[in-house]
Amino acid sequence: VPFPDPADALREQERARQGCQLCKLCKSRTNVAFGSGNARARLMVVGEGPGEEEDRQGLPFVGRAGQLLTKMLASVGFDRERDCYIANVVKCRPERNRNPEPDEVAACSPFLMAQIDTIGPHVILALGNFAAQTLLGTKEGITRLRGKTYQYRASVLVPTFHPAFLLRNPGPEFRRMAWDDLKLARREYDARSGDGPR
Ligand code: URA
DSSP states (O other), X not given: OOSOOHHHHHHHHHXXXXXXXXXXXXXXOSSOOOXXXXXXXXXXXXXXXXXXXXXXXXXXXXXXXXXXXXXXXXXXXXXXXXXXXXXXXXXXXXXXXXXXXXXXXXHHHHHHHHHHHHHOOSEEEEEHHHHHHHHXXXXXXXXXXXXXXXXXXXXXXXXXXXXXXXXXOOOHHHHHHHHXXXXXXXXXXXXXXXXXXX
């Protein structure tokens, strides 16, 4: 089939990861949280890795940080199910929410790349140090990276703070910067997409 349905392609990619044993995270995970949302979305959101609730449900961003993410997206008019596809750099929960290790990222990042290639998002919102540094191949911190756009393959990448960071640092200054980044993502999206998903 020359143009497979992206939803079918993602379902097949997800199916292929069930029971994955490519890295040591398989020993402690309950479920693989592969991704969720609209396969035809023009906005893709990339986080770090599943937390406890994500591990339980096998879905990304369904815990407290996920609830804040849903509100952040809605604040600039994005419906998370209709307008976005959401995934993480690693699909299995690192124990006690530690950072994923380089071998785990190396094992899992081909599946993030496949998701990005399947969806072909116009805009990628990278949440936090880990997603931004992994996708951009830099050690620069999110405070320096955010507020600007970057080319990532065929997409425009917008880095911003991770919602879990915003929950831990509830001051207005971080919220304001995140809001600026979301508006930047919205402008980039509107400039490339017209309205609505494909
Ligand atoms: N934090 C992440 O980076 N990803 C999730 O899915 C949940 C919390």
